[in-house]
Amino acid sequence: MTSSPVASVGSLRDRLARLRARMRRITLVKGTARILVAAAALLACSFVADRFLDLPLAVRRFVRAGLVDRPSDFTFVAWAGMLVVAALGLIATARRGLAAASGFAFLVGGVPGVLLFLGWRALVRPLSGKPSDERLAADVERRHKALNDRLLASLDFEGQLAHPTRGESTTFMARTIEEADQEARSIEFSSVATARGAWARLGLATLAVGAFASAVYAVPELSSLWWRRSALLEDVAWPRATTLVVVVRDATGVEHARDPANPFVVSLGQALTVTVRAQGTIPSDVEILDRTERDGPSGRALSHRMRAVSAQTGLFEYEFRDVRGGFSFFVRGGDDRDDAPVHRVIVRVPPHVVGLRAQLEFPAYLGLPPRHVDNGSFSVPEGTR
Numbered sequence: 001m002t003s004s005p006v007a008s009v010g011s012l013r014d015r016l017a018r019l020r021a022r023m024r025r026i027t028l029v030k031g032t033a034r035i036l037v038a039a040a041a042l043l044a045c046s047f048v049a050d051r052f053l054d055l056p057l058a059v060r061r062f063v064r065a066g067l068v069d070r071p072s073d074f075t076f077v078a079w080a081g082m083l084v085v086a087a088l089g090l091i092a093t094a095r096r097g098l099a100a101a102s103g104f105a106f107l108v109g110g111v112p113g114v115l116l117f118l119g120w121r122a123l124v125r126p127l128s129g130k131p132s133d134e135r136l137a138a139d140v141e142r143r144h145k146a147l148n149d150r151l152l153a154s155l156d157f158e159g160q161l162a163h164p165t166r167g168e169s170t171t172f173m174a175r176t177i178e179e180a181d182q183e184a185r186s187i188e189f190s191s192v193a194t195a196r197g198a199w200a201r202l203g204l205a206t207l208a209v210g211a212f213a214s215a216v217y218a219v220p221e222l223s224s225l226w227w228r229r230s231a232l233l234e235d236v237a238w239p240r241a242t243t244l245v246v247v248v249r250d251a252t253g254v255e256h257a258r259d260p261a262n263p264f265v266v267s268l269g270q271a272l273t274v275t276v277r278a279q280g281t282i283p284s285d286v287e288i289l290d291r292t293e294r295d296g297p298s299g300r301a302l303s304h305r306m307r308a309v310s311a312q313t314g315l316f317e318y319e320f321r322d323v324r325g326g327f328s329f330f331v332r333g334g335d336d337r338d339d340a341p342v343h344r345v346i347v348r349v350p351p352h353v354v355g356l357r358a359q360l361e362f363p364a365y366l367g368l369p370p371r372h373v374d375n376g377s378f379s380v381p382e383g384t385r
Contacts, residue, residue, distance in 0.1 A: 009154055009177055012137075012154060012155070012180065012184060015184065015189050016140075017133075018189070019140075019190065019193065020130070020131060020136060022193050023131070024127060025195075026193055027126045027127060028127065029195070029202050030198045030201055031119075031122030031126065033198070033202040033205035034118060034205070035115060035118050035123070036205035036206075036209050037201075037208050038114065038118050040205075040208040040209050040211070040212040041208070042114060043111070043212060044215070046063055046111060046226075046230055047226050047230075050226060050229060054237075054238060054337060057233065058071065058072075058073075060230050063230065064111065064230060064231065064233065066106060066107055066110035067079065067082055068083070068108065068109050069110075083108065086104055087104075089104040089107075090105055090107075094121070102114055102117060102118070105117035133155055136192075137155055140184075140187070140189055147184070147187075150176055150180035150183065153180070154176060154181070221239075222238075222239075237338070240280065240336050241280050241334060242278060242279070242280045242283055242333060242334030242335055242336045243278075243279045243280055243336055244277070244278055244286065244331045244332070244333050244336045245257050245276065245277050246258040246331065246343055247276065249275070258343065260342060263344035263346045264344070265346050266346070266347055267347070267349075267350045268324065268350065269322055270323060271322065272320045272323055273317055273318070273319045274320070274329070275315065275316070275317050276306060276316045276318075276333075277315055278315075278316065279314070281334055282314045283333040283334035285305060285333060286308075286316045286331060286332070286333035287304060287331065287332050287333065288303075288306050288318045288329055289301035289303045289304070289329060289332065289339075290320075290328065291328060291329075292327045293326045301329075301330075306331070320345075323345065326346050326347050328342050329342070330342050355374070355375055356375055356378070357372075357373070357374050358372075358373045358378060359371075360372075360384055361384065361385040362383075362384050363383035
C-alpha cells in the first residue's frame with residue numbers, strides 16, 4: 001500500500017529532525033571536549049609559569065581576571081579606556097573568526113575570559129541556530145548522490161500540493177515524493193553527521209583533565225600553594241631550595257636575622273657592611289640590589305656581587321662605601337629570586353661638638369674652691385666631680 005505524499009514528506013521531515021538532534025548532540029560533545037582541553041591546558045600553564053617564574057602579584061591578578069579586575073596602578077580613565085579597546089577588539093575579531101579573538105578575551109577577563117569565550121564559540125553560538133530541513137536535505141543529497149535532488153524536490157512539492165501556484169503536475173509531484181521516500185528508506189541519514197571524531201575529542205579531553213587532576217593530586221602541597229597564590233591572591237611564597245637572610249651579629253658573635261621593619265642607620269659618609277646568610281642549598285653567587293629613595297619602589301635597581309666570607313660557609317658580605325643618601329636593598333641568589341624582603345637604609349648627620357663647659361668640684365683634701373671651665377682642659381685630679 002502506497003502512503004500519501006503528505007505522509008511521505010512527514011516521514012522525511014521526521015528523519016531530518018532526528019538528524020538535526022544528532023548534529024546538536026555531536027556539537028555539544030565536541031564543544032565540551034574543546035572547553036575541557038582548553039581549561040586543562042590553561043590551568044597547567046598557569047601552574048608551571050607561577051611555579052618556575054614565581055609570578056609577581058600583579059601578573060597573577062591579571063591572569064585571574066584580566067582587565068576586569070582594575071590594576072591598582074591604573075587610573076580609572078586609563079583602565080576604562082583599555083577595557084573598552086580590548087572589548088571592541090574581541091567583538092571585531094570574533095565576528096571575523098580570527099584566532100586573535102582568544103588573545104583579546106584573555107586581555108578582557110584573563111583565563112576565565114578565554115574559557116567563557118570558547119564556551120560561547122563552541123557551544124552557545126552553534127547550538128543557538130537551527131538548520132532548516134532544506135539545508136539538512138542538501139547535506140544528505142551531497143552525501144548520497146543516488147537521491148538525485150528528489151529529497152529537496154519533495155520538500156518543495158509539499159507546499160505545491162496543498163496550494164498549487166506554479167502549474168506542475170500533481171501526479172508528477174506525488175510520484176517524485178514517493179520515489180524520494182522509498183529511496184531514503186535505504187539510506188542512513190546519520191551517516192551525514194558521524195560522531196567518531198566527537199568521541200575521539202572527548203576521549204582526548206578526558207585524558208587531559210585526568211592528567212592535570214593526577215598532577216594536582218601528586219603534589220597536593222604545591223597545588224594548594226598555587227591555588228592560594230593564583231585564585232585567592234594570597235601573599236605566600238613557593239618553597240625554595242635556597243633562602244637568603246640578612247643577619248647581624250651581637251657582641252658575643254651570635255647571628256640574628258635582621259628585621260626588615262627596622263632600618264639600618266648610617267652616619268653620613270660612613271660605610272655600611274651588609275651580611276647575608278644562605279640557608280639550604282648554598283648558591284655560588286649572591287647579589288645585592290639597591291635603589292635610591294628618589295627612584296621609588298619601581299625604579300631600576302643596581303646589582304652588586306657579594307663576597308663569600310672565607311671560612312664561613314654560606315655567609316656573604318658587601319660593603320656600601322661612603323653612604324651619602326638613603327636607599328633600600330634586597331638580595332638574590334639560587335632560586336631565591338624575589339624582591340622581598342626589602343631593607344631600608346637611613347642616613348643621619350652626626351652631631352658636631354662646638355664647645356665644652358664644666359663646673360668642677362675638687363676633692364676636700366685639696367682644699368680648692370669650685371671652678372667653672374669653658375673650653376678648657378679636663379685633666380683633673382681623681383675624685384673630682
